[in-house]
Amino acid sequence: MERAYQLVPDILRSLIPKDKIGVYVLGNIGLSRFYPIYIGRSDTCLLTRLLTHNYRDKATHVTWRFTSSIKQAFHQECCLYHTYEEQNFLNGVHPASPKESGLICPVCSYIQVDIQSLKERTKQN
Numbered sequence: 001m002e003r004a005y006q007l008v009p010d011i012l013r014s015l016i017p018k019d020k021i022g023v024y025v026l027g028n029i030g031l032s033r034f035y036p037i038y039i040g041r042s043d044t045c046l047l048t049r050l051l052t053h054n055y056r057d058k059a060t061h062v063t064w065r066f067t068s069s070i071k072q073a074f075h076q077e078c079c080l081y082h083t084y085e086e087q088n089f090l091n092g093v094h095p096a097s098p099k100e101s102g103l104i105c106p107v108c109s110y111i112q113v114d115i116q117s118l119k120e121r122t123k124q125n
């Protein structure tokens, strides 16, 4: 992710064009470090999502990345989620795949393939 900006409506409006899709991380700055508290995405408008976010009072900063497709947004959100899942952030559950997309998380499916190949290997021995 790029640098974090203050989670202030005027700043967001000046930096994020309407109807752009992408992923974001809400967080707080402490000891010159960014501490993520929530990872998310918007498949329609990142700006609207951030301006109306339920946790906008819990985070002071936000960082984001625009994506060229909903699929890319979902995959990046999943990767961020798994990167930070050990920290106690506010995402209660794994990111949901876009409606009727049938997309699956690349990290979870990789783990599944890994478990499956392990099982097959132990069967052979």
Ligand SMILES: [Zn+2]
Residues within 6 Å of the ligand: 078, 082, 094, 105, 106, 107, 108, 109
């Ligand atoms: Zn996953």
